[in-house]
Amino acid sequence: MPITPPPPGMLGDDRPRFDDALEVATDGAGAGTLRRLAYPVYVTILVALTYGFTFTRFVFVASNPEWVAAHLMTGAAAGVLAVLVALAAGFVWRASRQRGAVVPPVAWTDQVLGSSIDRAVAVRPWWHLTLAGTTTGGGLLGVMLGGSLWASQVTGPLALPVAGVVGGLIGALLAHTALWGQVGRAVPIRTAAALRLLRVEELRTQAATGDHFIGALLAGDVRAGQLEVAPPIRRRRSWRLRPGRPVAGIVRRDLLGLRRDPFSWARAALLTVIGATLATWAALEPGAPPILAALGLVLAHFGAAAASEGLRMSADHAGSPPLFGLSRRAAALAHTITPAALTLAAWLVSGAAVAAGVGADPARAAVFVLALGLTGTLTTTATTWMGAFRPPASLALLMPGSGPQLLALRLVTPAALAFVVGILLPAAATSGTAPELARAAAALALALLWATIRLHNATRGGASEERT
Numbered sequence: 001m002p003i004t005p006p007p008p009g010m011l012g013d014d015r016p017r018f019d020d021a022l023e024v025a026t027d028g029a030g031a032g033t034l035r036r037l038a039y040p041v042y043v044t045i046l047v048a049l050t051y052g053f054t055f056t057r058f059v060f061v062a063s064n065p066e067w068v069a070a071h072l073m074t075g076a077a078a079g080v081l082a083v084l085v086a087l088a089a090g091f092v093w094r095a096s097r098q099r100g101a102v103v104p105p106v107a108w109t110d111q112v113l114g115s116s117i118d119r120a121v122a123v124r125p126w127w128h129l130t131l132a133g134t135t136t137g138g139g140l141l142g143v144m145l146g147g148s149l150w151a152s153q154v155t156g157p158l159a160l161p162v163a164g165v166v167g168g169l170i171g172a173l174l175a176h177t178a179l180w181g182q183v184g185r186a187v188p189i190r191t192a193a194a195l196r197l198l199r200v201e202e203l204r205t206q207a208a209t210g211d212h213f214i215g216a217l218l219a220g221d222v223r224a225g226q227l228e229v230a231p232p233i234r235r236r237r238s239w240r241l242r243p244g245r246p247v248a249g250i251v252r253r254d255l256l257g258l259r260r261d262p263f264s265w266a267r268a269a270l271l272t273v274i275g276a277t278l279a280t281w282a283a284l285e286p287g288a289p290p291i292l293a294a295l296g297l298v299l300a301h302f303g304a305a306a307a308s309e310g311l312r313m314s315a316d317h318a319g320s321p322p323l324f325g326l327s328r329r330a331a332a333l334a335h336t337i338t339p340a341a342l343t344l345a346a347w348l349v350s351g352a353a354v355a356a357g358v359g360a361d362p363a364r365a366a367v368f369v370l371a372l373g374l375t376g377t378l379t380t381t382a383t384t385w386m387g388a389f390r391p392p393a394s395l396a397l398l399m400p401g402s403g404p405q406l407l408a409l410r411l412v413t414p415a416a417l418a419f420v421v422g423i424l425l426p427a428a429a430t431s432g433t434a435p436e437l438a439r440a441a442a443a444l445a446l447a448l449l450w451a452t453i454r455l456h457n458a459t460r461g462g463a464s465e466e467r468t
Contacts (some may be wrong), residue, residue: 048143053144060149114200127179265334293426294420310366348369
């Protein structure tokens with residue numbers, strides 16, 4: 001009679017065998033969780049002290065500290081924090097299907113996880129690394145924000161440890177959310193039981209995807225990294241486009257793409273509505289910090305980017321022969337219709353709701369909301385063009401000294417332009433004076449000009465460039 005082996009976790013020699021396998025795989029160096037975490041924490045602390053603390057303190061000082069102090073410890077502020085944590089958890093849950101909380105190397109997955117060693121024991125070092133990293137990162141972010149509030153005299157010194165603890169708890173929550181999303185089935189509460197549900201095939205795929213993504217970033221090929229982690233389309237594959245005129249066909253193609261990927265549709269609508277609501281409220285509320293309008297424009301930018309996959313695909317094939325009888329520039333402009341229309345519609349609806357909530361005069365509110373909606377739509381159109389039609393990566397991105405900084409600048413430039421336009425909106429909207437209006441108009445014109453130049457360079461005839 002064949003002997004049935006005991007289930008995983010019941011073998012008494014799991015830990016010694018795991019230690020032996022780890023010693024062979026790492027040449028005696030061990031898992032090195034603390035060693036691998038020490039340098040990123042050191043770099044994070046330096047960046048937080050050098051840039052983060054200085055910037056956030058400047059924001060609080062320049063954003064009416066009395067208003068911030070009056071609204072910080074209120075139910076509305078707690079509700080906003082809860083909504084932000086829920087949104088972050090939803091995005092982490094979704095992203096963990098492509099890259100979860102526990103991703104051992106491919107060799108370890110193939111050679112160790114298929115053995116009789118308890119899987120919870122075999123993958124625990126990588127879970128500890130993720131949990132320690134997110135908890136430490138969240139705690140450091142909280143300490144930075146709490147210290148900035150204290151230094152700008154918005155709160156007392158108690159804000160520093162409280163914010164640090166809250167940040168650490170949020171980081172731990174997001175780590176567990178990533179683990180539960182990675183399991184993707186009936187998830188048990190106990191961590192060890194969830195670790196045992198991880199599948200070898202999925203871990204192998206995620207490890208390969210992560211390696212390809214990191215390689216694309218190191219090479220400065222941002223678009224290749226985005227495509228590497230993009231989830232496959234499995235919904236509504238039987239739907240087909242109806243024949244029609246070229247521009248109408250491109251618009252219907254973009255709408256069909258959004259319908260096939262409901263997460264992108266929901267993310268675009270949610271981020272745009274939240275951003276438009278925040279920017280409109282900051283422009284109407286007396287004494288509200290301008291930073292809220294800037295954050296609103298940044299969120300609206302990411303919302304428009306989520307609805308602009310067709311535009312990015314057009315940028316990827318900008319060097320290919322044009323199809324449908326349209327020039328490359330005309331095709332790019334046609335791909336802009338869908339995200340611009342969705343952004344304007346969300347902005348008008350959100351702005352009208354905010355204006356009605358604050359009791360603004362209907363006639364003035366209509367003009368105000370329309371002007372703000374057009375400004376927000378033009379801004380996000382410019383930033384999505386800049387994000388889609390990036391110039392080819394330069395060799396400077398591969399240099400050890402300046403490469404990471406240049407790569408970060410390359411990534412954040414569109415969002416930074418949206419931030420600059422947003423920071424100028426409240427003063428221009430409330431005062432209506434010529435200098436304030438001129439500053440906001442100049443920032444918007446600069447963003448549009450820069451984006452138009454990128455679009456022109458990418459779509460001019462005869463150029464065949466690799467998009468990154």
